[in-house]
Amino acid sequence: MAPNVLIFGAGAIGSIYVYILDQAGANVTAVCRSNYQAAKEHGFEIMSEKFGHVKVKSSVVRTVEEASGQEWDYVLVCSKAMCGSRPTTAEILKPVVGAKTAIVLLQNGISIEEEYIEAYPSNPVISVVVYLPATQLASGIIKMGDLEYLEVGTYPSDAPSSHKEAASAFCDLIKAGKGHAILYDDVQPRRWSKLIVNAPWNPLCALARSTDVAFMNASPQATDVVWSVMKEIVAIANALGYAEINEEEAAFQLGRAKARIPDKGIEPSMLADIWLGRAMEVEAIVGNTVRIAEKKGVPAPGLTMIYVLTKALDESNARQRILKKL
Ligand SMILES: NC(=O)C1=CN([C@@H]2O[C@H](COP(=O)(O)OP(=O)(O)OC[C@H]3O[C@@H](n4cnc5c(N)ncnc54)[C@H](OP(=O)(O)O)[C@@H]3O)[C@@H](O)[C@H]2O)C=CC1
Numbered sequence: 001m002a003p004n005v006l007i008f009g010a011g012a013i014g015s016i017y018v019y020i021l022d023q024a025g026a027n028v029t030a031v032c033r034s035n036y037q038a039a040k041e042h043g044f045e046i047m048s049e050k051f052g053h054v055k056v057k058s059s060v061v062r063t064v065e066e067a068s069g070q071e072w073d074y075v076l077v078c079s080k081a082m083c084g085s086r087p088t089t090a091e092i093l094k095p096v097v098g099a100k101t102a103i104v105l106l107q108n109g110i111s112i113e114e115e116y117i118e119a120y121p122s123n124p125v126i127s128v129v130v131y132l133p134a135t136q137l138a139s140g141i142i143k144m145g146d147l148e149y150l151e152v153g154t155y156p157s158d159a160p161s162s163h164k165e166a167a168s169a170f171c172d173l174i175k176a177g178k179g180h181a182i183l184y185d186d187v188q189p190r191r192w193s194k195l196i197v198n199a200p201w202n203p204l205c206a207l208a209r210s211t212d213v214a215f216m217n218a219s220p221q222a223t224d225v226v227w228s229v230m231k232e233i234v235a236i237a238n239a240l241g242y243a244e245i246n247e248e249e250a251a252f253q254l255g256r257a258k259a260r261i262p263d264k265g266i267e268p269s270m271l272a273d274i275w276l277g278r279a280m281e282v283e284a285i286v287g288n289t290v291r292i293a294e295k296k297g298v299p300a301p302g303l304t305m306i307y308v309l310t311k312a313l314d315e316s317n318a319r320q321r322i323l324k325k326l
């Protein structure tokens, strides 16, 4: 039987998985907020090097309450990871999480799984690392390139075999929709590898209001600053026992950005948040990492400076949003 999939947050990433899972034959419903009307009337339009110029119309709802009363095999969390916000996203999802629902987190950051484990100790929690630069240009209209792949695994890595099966079935579903997914027994090292990218690039590009390439081109020191923060992330991952996260891995990740230099570069999702005056994933991507470094006694002066600046910027933006509403 076709699985029932609820996508919570159909922005840049969520919309693309509406398309992929629809292609896979799943029954897809998207929980939309600002793009509800556009998605309801016109569906989602994806301009992509990977899939071409495609459109998909799924069932859409405004809230999880509207989607309750039905068994969901998978709830995909594709909203921003706002660690520390209240209510937590895990709490918001209560009406749609049944006894067998697998909660799938397609989000950046580290230690983002804890709130779900706390709220749903018996449900499969599937942690997914997303490589997919994408932007929502207007409500329901998304642009992506040719890169799309997911690194998938249960949280924790020693979850029961039924949770492992749910993670494996999720990968098969993505592949059936012509997406790319790789299953890991322990996906946490892959999260640290992605953090090497996100922890320096997302906040630095947001602070500098620049693409990664514009940032590197702006001063002779810029690339070295990024590199030094990447090495801090490697040291933190090593202190946690992830020996496979090393400078070679960091050099590979920095190389991906350097390879874009003749081009105009990419806008990390935190830069998209800045343009729209939205809250940024400061805690999930930077704050949690700084706190792990402190706990493990690993010096992280570059990352800490980035945290302090980005946190202040995020709070300043929050004050601006309040003033605009008055
Ligand atoms: N964009 C990218 O290139 C990449 C992003 N990622 C990660 O993927 C995750 C998703 O990012 P992205 O798609 O860019 O984010 P977006 O901001 O584009 O999309 C998030 C969506 O979630 C919606 N949302 C948030 N809260 C609710 C709610 N309570 N009810 C309904 N909808 C809600 C937002 O609605 P509204 O518009 O109303 O705010 C928005 O449509 C993040 O963790 C990000 O770091 C990973 C790799 C690449």
Ligand SMILES: CC(C)(CO)C(=O)C(=O)O
Pocket: 108, 130, 131, 132, 133, 134, 197, 198, 201, 202, 266, 267, 268, 269, 270
């Ligand atoms: C840097 C990028 C685009 C990599 O996929 C990303 O993860 C983000 O924008 O948050």
